[in-house]
Amino acid sequence: MPLIKAPWVTLATEDCGLKFSARNQFAGSVSTITEGAVNATVHIKTDAGFEIVAVVTNESQDEMKLTTGSRVIALIKASAILIATKRKRLICRRVWLSGRFISLDDIFLATPAPDACHR
Secondary structure, eight states: OEEEOGGGEEEEETTSOOOOSOSEEEEEEEEEEEEOSSEEEEEEEETTSOEEEEEEEHHHHHHHTOOTTOEEEEEEOGGGEEEOSSOOTTSOOSEEOOOEEEETTTTEEEOSSTTOEEO
């Protein structure tokens, strides 16, 4: 199962008009934001039905005008994804995606949602 550390997730608004090199792009809506002294933890409910957690600076949150319900794209570089065969309590990650490998050449993961096949 893929493991993704929250600080490795980059956020963009859907209307930003930019192209990104990250192949793993998950559209969704902000479900909760927890502000800290410097950073905000942003929970995104993806259109594919799973949750991704990102950490952004409070300044970035303000500049992007992120609020509950904001539409965003979570971008994850392939090098930020760790693969595990079993979920271990010793490994602490905020995002766990379950699925099955469908290709070992480029490693594609089929998630439970039918249109959520990402590389």
